[in-house]
Amino acid sequence: MSGPLTSLAGRALDAIVVGGSAGGVEALSELLPVLPAKRGLSVFVVLHQPRDRSSLLPDLFASRCALTVCEPDDKQAIEANCIYFAPSDYHMLVDVGPQISLSADELVHFSRPSIDVLFESAADVYGARLLAIVLSGGNADGADGARAVHDAGGVVIVQDPRTARVPVMPQSALDRVTPDAVLPVAGISMLLNTLNAKEFPNDR
């Protein structure tokens, strides 16, 4: 590895996937508002939550983000400059199209939605043009997914477990993959800020 990642300015990216559980909301509150509105990115978020009630996250973040925030329906077409929050009690997958596929399959790591399910499907569709972020959380969900993103050539950023409210999730990811950067949330935020650079290398 050529040293830790310090800028994303020159990096061709189509999508960002983010996963977390306990302590994840605080981290997201710092990260999602930083994302630039016109970089053409699609952003997908899985946060472990109770399965028996609908998620409050889209409402919580809608007013604070430059990107459009939504909780998608099944087979909704994926658009640029949108943030998709996995609905409660469904796995959220990036499918060919690209479009969203939801599933009510078995829990993965006791979770539905599962971070692994999102990350692995996104790695499959976006390959090297994907950035994955593993945040604070209480189990190993996300580790296999981060590995899949890395293996497909994508960028992996892990919250420094020493700065996470619950270190198990980021530590599990570090045990599974050598990420491009390990940073506290403020550092991840600064890194995401480099996406604001004037030159847009997304030359599809």
Added chain:
Amino acid sequence: MSATLAAADDFDIEIRLFLDAIYHRYHYDFRSYALQSIKRRIRAAMQRFGCQTLSQLQERVLQDAELFPGLLDFLTVHVSEMFRDPPFFLALREKVVPILRTYPSLKIWVAGCSAGEEAYSMAILLHEEGLLSRSLIYATDINPRALQRAEAGVFDVQSIAGFTENHRRSGAPVSLSEYYTAAYGSALFDKALRRNIVFSDHSLATDSVFAEVQLITCRNVLIYFDRGLQERAIGLFRDALCPNGFIGIGSKESLRFSRHGAAFVPVSTEERIYQMRRVGP
């Protein structure tokens, strides 16, 4: 293109060949299932059958028909619960049941019933609303083993606490415990509920309409289909529903992407319950 990307593409090709082979050999059509979900299920099956490659699994399943029921269990989804999304059933009671009462006899189709949770939920709801004795529930699925389990009416007692809470929140007048006896870690549901349920093999991918019905529920089944197959299924539902009939779909499923969408008007937007538009002037 990187090596990993090329490998992923090869796997996609293998999946297409595999699903073609399953279709031609066993007449189960998974070719229009949503790719990423079926891919996960196929990977799980490979692991279960100890196969390194999908072609290995394909060869074994083609040569040994006895393996197929086990594979089918992997390719189909069994995760369900009774009274899943209680507000859906509450909306059925409040907005649909009053109109169902006006029919002298009722036919109801629970499409993709898996191990029967949704069918029994429907039977219980109809019983509580005084409609079960004049109802016939068609509960259909593609997996014969799931249908056998459904017919047995036996559920793991560990899931009963969740079912009971769901049932309570659906506006039920009595406790779910009225409907089953628990023994040896299982809950056996009252045979009387089954008297008006016909469990049968039916594929939304390959079969056609078999009856005219007043109500269809098909929840969290369409999510496993690609848009083309969703269109086919929704077309079947449209043809099966009587004028002004109702359909309930999963809380994150939508008819708005469908060309049949205009045939339905929402009864409860939040709970995804729709009514067929009146036909004629």
